[in-house]
Amino acid sequence: MYANFDLLVPDELDQALTMIGGAKTAEDCAPLGGGTNLVVDMRASGKAPAALVSVARLPGLRGITIAEGTVTLGAATTVSDLLRDPRMLEVGAAMVDGSRVFAGQMVRNTATVAGNICCGSPAADLVPPLLALGASVTLRSAGGERTVPLDEYFTGYKTSVRRPDELLTSISWPVPAENSASRFYKLGRRKGDAITMVGVSVLVGMKDGVCSEVRIALGAVGPCVFRAKTAETVLKGKAPSPELVEQAARKAMEEAAPIDDVRATGAYRKQQVQVLVRRLLNQTIESLS
Amino acid sequence: MTNVKTRQLSVNGVKRTVDAPANETLLETLRRIGAVEVKCGCEKGDCGACAVLLDGEAVDSCLTLTGTVGERAITTVKGLGGAENPHPLQTAFADLGAAQCGYCTPGMIIATQSLLTNDTDTPDEADIRLALSGNLCRCTGYTKIYDAVLDGARAMREAEAAK
Structure with a gap:
């Protein structure tokens, strides 16, 4: 490895919060989760924060709890943990979709859910499902903790409201209401080990024949993952029809602002947003009726 | 050089004492102490040539900092x-x-x-x-x-x- 840094391995969360508590910027001190992004970035750039606090194995930070209508993931829960818990299909099917196309086995065994959020990549595969599920994140510092809707967490390309002295300690979302379903689809060059060209996740809840809940989240088509809220309002509170689905898909395409890069052109990505939003909405709605 | 610490590792059931700097990956440490059956490929988590088991779960040793391994049992293909x-x-x-x-x-x-x-x-x-x-x-x-x-x-x- 070519980057230099100090590695701190606390035994308890309180120690970790003290260690990171003095950080004024992310260059002073940063949390290290599974390291599957950070170690690669440090090796490529030769740059690293002055200190890293290893949080992936802190006691109490790994695990999936479903209680009182809420699903809670400890920050250090790995992608493989999601795949190995059969309850996830019930309470967050889109997360299972995202986990199955997430890198390769060794990375899934190591990468944490919090790490996927904190890296802030617009192509992160767990973030669109989490946005579709209506997730919030808990940020904790030595001084206290706060809960932020994931929808308000990202502020731009790899930037967020998390302060350098805060750790993301858990992720939670309400258990989806009855008669609702969620999905995620990743458009990539290959099925495995690929970086997402376009990621789309939808959640639809049906009640009395109308779409009582609609969330559509788009990945890799903007500076951060975001919800296509204009598209959501097209369907929300209405009885679904092919025309409305088509309209929502078009709105989502208009909301997407992708760039050209090595993986795909922006124009192709925009077109695929329309195709995939239409497809996922149709599949989700059909699965409910 | 970043801080070097003496660490105890369990490699294929054998306790090994190694001096590893903070920025050394498990892949680098293992090959340095002779476990060259662990291969170095892409060094970015794409190719899997460096995979080892940590407490029975496969990880890419090129993405694992040696200092975070702790007590976990390392198993290479030779193990x-x-x-x-x-x-x-x-x-x-x-x-x-x-x-x-x-x-x-x-x-x-x-x-x-x-x-x-x-x-x-x-x-x-x-x-x-x-x-x-x-x-x-x-x-x-x-x-x-x-x-x-x-x-x-x-x-x-x-x-x-x-x-």
Whole structure:
């Protein structure tokens, strides 16, 4: 490895919060989760924060709890943990979709859910499902903790409201209401080990024949993952029809602002947003009726 | 040089004392102390050649900082078996021609062992494709490797049933 840094391995969360508590910027001190992004970035750039606090194995930070209508993931829960818990299909099917196309086995065994959020990549595969599920994140510092809707967490390309002295300690979302379903689809060059060209996740809840809940989240088509809220309002509170689905898909395409890069052109990505939003909405709605 | 610490590692059941700087990866440490059966490929978590088991779960050692390993048991492909006492997966890979240059084989076998012990001992082709999606082979194509996984898994189940 070519980057230099100090590695701190606390035994308890309180120690970790003290260690990171003095950080004024992310260059002073940063949390290290599974390291599957950070170690690669440090090796490529030769740059690293002055200190890293290893949080992936802190006691109490790994695990999936479903209680009182809420699903809670400890920050250090790995992608493989999601795949190995059969309850996830019930309470967050889109997360299972995202986990199955997430890198390769060794990375899934190591990468944490919090790490996927904190890296802030617009192509992160767990973030669109989490946005579709209506997730919030808990940020904790030595001084206290706060809960932020994931929808308000990202502020731009790899930037967020998390302060350098805060750790993301858990992720939670309400258990989806009855008669609702969620999905995620990743458009990539290959099925495995690929970086997402376009990621789309939808959640639809049906009640009395109308779409009582609609969330559509788009990945890799903007500076951060975001919800296509204009598209959501097209369907929300209405009885679904092919025309409305088509309209929502078009709105989502208009909301997407992708760039050209090595993986795909922006124009192709925009077109695929329309195709995939239409497809996922149709599949989700059909699965409910 | 970043801070060097003396660390205790458990490698294939043997306690090893190593001096490792904070920025050293497990791959670098293992190869430095002679465990060269762990291969260095892409060093960015794409190819899986460096895979080892940590407490039975396959990880890329190139992405793991040695200082974060702690007490966990490290198992390399040599820890599973060798020429004298081959593991059923090693036998299956050899018998079915699932290795050509052999560079990816240690990682393939480690990833397979992790699949069979953590996820399912009766994998179908979809399970195998998912489990080996982070292991690249540039020689054989993957057909013979998938065949060897199926064959090795069957041999392991039979060995387990005969106990």
